[in-house]
Amino acid sequence: xxxxxxxxxxxxxxxxxxxxxxxxxxxxxxxxxxxxxxxxxxxxxxxxxxxxxxxxxxxxxxxxxxxxxxxxxxxxxxxxxxxxxxxxxxxxxxxxxxxxxxxxxxxxxxxxxxxxxxxxxxxxxxxxxxxxxxxxxxxxxxxxxxxxxxxxxxxxxxxxxxxxxxxxxxxxxxxxxxxxxxxxxxxxxxxxxxxxxxxxxxxxxxxxxxxxxxxxxxxxxxxxxxxxxxxxxxxxxxxxxxxxxxxxxxxxxxxxxxxxxxxxxxxxxxxxxxxxxxxxxxxxxxxxxxxxxxxxxx
Amino acid sequence: xxxxxxxxxxxxxxxxxxxxxxxxxxxxxxxxxxxxxxxxxxxxxxxxxxxxxxxxxxxxxxxxxxxxxxxxxxxxxxxxxxxxxxxxxxxxxxxxxxxxxxxxxxxxxxxxxxxxxxxxxxxxxxxxxxxxxxxxxxxxxxxxxxxxxxxxxxxxxxxxxxxxxxxxxxxxxxxxxxxxxxxxxxxxxxxxxxxxxxxxxxxxxxxxxxxxxxxxxxxxxxxxxxxxxxxxxxxxxxxxxxxxxxxxxxxxxxxxxxxxxxxxxxxxxxxxxxxxxxxxxxxxxxxxxxxxxxxxxxxxxxxx
Numbered sequence: 001x002x003x004x005x006x007x008x009x010x011x012x013x014x015x016x017x018x019x020x021x022x023x024x025x026x027x028x029x030x031x032x033x034x035x036x037x038x039x040x041x042x043x044x045x046x047x048x049x050x051x052x053x054x055x056x057x058x059x060x061x062x063x064x065x066x067x068x069x070x071x072x073x074x075x076x077x078x079x080x081x082x083x084x085x086x087x088x089x090x091x092x093x094x095x096x097x098x099x100x101x102x103x104x105x106x107x108x109x110x111x112x113x114x115x116x117x118x119x120x121x122x123x124x125x126x127x128x129x130x131x132x133x134x135x136x137x138x139x140x141x142x143x144x145x146x147x148x149x150x151x152x153x154x155x156x157x158x159x160x161x162x163x164x165x166x167x168x169x170x171x172x173x174x175x176x177x178x179x180x181x182x183x184x185x186x187x188x189x190x191x192x193x194x195x196x197x198x199x200x201x202x203x204x205x206x207x208x209x210x211x212x213x214x215x216x217x218x219x220x221x222x223x224x225x226x227x228x229x230x231x232x233x234x235x236x237x238x239x240x241x242x243x244x245x246x247x248x249x250x251x252x253x254x255x256x257x258x259x260x261x262x263x264x265x266x267x268x269x270x271x272x273x274x275x276x277x278x279x280x281x282x283x284x285x286x287x288x289x290x291x292x293x294x295x296x297x298x
Numbered sequence: 299x300x301x302x303x304x305x306x307x308x309x310x311x312x313x314x315x316x317x318x319x320x321x322x323x324x325x326x327x328x329x330x331x332x333x334x335x336x337x338x339x340x341x342x343x344x345x346x347x348x349x350x351x352x353x354x355x356x357x358x359x360x361x362x363x364x365x366x367x368x369x370x371x372x373x374x375x376x377x378x379x380x381x382x383x384x385x386x387x388x389x390x391x392x393x394x395x396x397x398x399x400x401x402x403x404x405x406x407x408x409x410x411x412x413x414x415x416x417x418x419x420x421x422x423x424x425x426x427x428x429x430x431x432x433x434x435x436x437x438x439x440x441x442x443x444x445x446x447x448x449x450x451x452x453x454x455x456x457x458x459x460x461x462x463x464x465x466x467x468x469x470x471x472x473x474x475x476x477x478x479x480x481x482x483x484x485x486x487x488x489x490x491x492x493x494x495x496x497x498x499x500x501x502x503x504x505x506x507x508x509x510x511x512x513x514x515x516x517x518x519x520x521x522x523x524x525x526x527x528x529x530x531x532x533x534x535x536x537x538x539x540x541x542x543x544x545x546x547x548x549x550x551x552x553x554x555x556x557x558x559x560x561x562x563x564x565x566x567x568x569x570x571x572x573x574x575x576x577x578x579x580x581x582x583x584x585x586x587x588x589x590x591x592x593x594x595x596x597x598x599x600x601x602x
Contacts, residue, residue, distance in 0.1 A: 126332075
């Protein structure tokens with residue numbers, strides 16, 4: 001709020017000062033841990049063990065990164081995650097559009113019943129065991145399908161897309177098109193989809209990030225190591241402390257080894273968050289828009 | 299209302315719509331509705347050979363088993379405590395952040411802070427916990443480094459049951475506040491400028507304006523988010539808790555979702571696990587309904 005013609009009272013100036021301090025505080029609280037991780041990943045194992053790192057790297061080394069890139073498990077994890085993310089997002093978008101579009105057509109008689117059918121799934125579910133047994137019955141355990149199919153559709157996304165289409169694409173367009181003999185499939189592909197690029201981008205990004213970041217489905221459905229997504233590999237390294245000995249066999253001395261596993265952990269964190277955090281500034285406006293759309297709908 | 303004949307011609311005329319929606323409907327039937335039937339497992343002694351239908355009915359046996367076990371109450375207690383703490387501590391911060399951002403004088407500063415605080419939301423749970431474990435490490439963690447500076451002994455935070463809730467809540471706040479703030483910011487953007495102007499002319503200082511104009515405007519949003527949060531009290535997220543659990547803090551870190559997972563998929567105690575899970579869902583729904591009811595009764599609107 002800028003009101004240059006009204007002088008700020010003393011109390012207002014004080015409040016503005018507090019607000020400024022608060023915001024700077026939030027900035028520091030979020031940025032510092034990230035910077036610390038980055039700096040630690042570039043520091044020497046000795047510096048880490050001695051507790052010398054505070055903000056900037058101490059005794060610059062790229063040993064941690066070298067070890068990370070040599071690890072075949074991490075590379076496999078990365079590849080698998082990219083696969084699951086691409087496949088899962090594509091499938092999700094297709095299913096969501098197929099579900100949302102008919103719900104926007106007033107001529108689609110069972111419209112409200114189908115909507116209710118979808119919405120119920122947001123509140124009721126059979127629970128973990130029936131879900132697991134179902135996937136098992138379908139023969140998907142320990143296959144890549146288990147990573148893509150069970151989460152292929154969410155009623156929440158269907159609602160978002162339906163709302164967007166209904167609000168953004170005028171009914172007259174459809175009337176004009178159908179008078180020209182345009183059927184629903186054609187209308188969907190030639191008119192609705194091109195006009196829906198914003199919502200497709202938003203839902204697509206959210207789904208993609210969700211798939212990239214989750215580990216639960218992989219945990220319960222996968223057994224083979226070569227199918228594991230990145231998050232599961234990260235869990236092994238960061239949480240379960242299962243650092244592959246081949247990663248560190250080129251380095252000597254036990255103490256250095258002690259510090260080295262920590263540097264490796266910091267490096268692994270940077271390497272796995274880098275894709276998301278580097279792309280983030282460019283796509284964040286889509287995410288913000290998505291939250292706004294969701295909030296307004298809510 | 300519509301005759302069968304009308305419905306048939308309607309369907310024939312718009313067959314493409316039916317064709318499109320068939321696949322999503324099929325998906326939900328298979329992956330949402332079929333598992334709902336599996337809830338029956340909670341009342342049966344599951345025999346793989348007999349399948350769900352033919353397994354013997356045992357009524358409330360597994361529910362009794364759950365309620366009679368002393369560890370169950372500790373687990374429920376942990377779940378409620380962690381949730382309540384999360385909500386109480388985590389709820390105000392996004393609101394404060396949104397209000398502060400809304401009042402920021404420099405557009406550049408506002409955008410920067412918003413972008414930075416939103417970023418942790420996209421960091422995966424594994425990495426968040428991994429970072430926390432590194433920071434809290436008794437040997438080389440920065441938290442203990444800081445404690446050392448002021449002369450305190452290093453502590454194994456992750457091994458202390460008493461610290462578990464706090465650590466969990468802090469991670470949640472750090473990662474999620476920026477995201478939640480955006481929702482409130484969107485709502486705050488809708489505050490009528492005229493109202494603001496009128497308040498200023500009436501001599502209201504900034505704090506008064508925030509309290510009397512901004513906050514009431516976003517009250518509906520706050521209430522809805524609060525209801526949604528309360529409805530989730532019993533479903534403390536599996537992913538983060540499971541990563542943070544270890545043998546030392548288990549007395550404080552075992553919650554219903556991790557218990558259901560361990561009993562069901564590790565111990566293969568299908569029926570017991572399903573019973574606990576069903577109990578959990580019912581409580582969640584009841585809480586959601588109660589929160590919604592209270593909201594409406596106190597004139598705050600609600601989800602439905």
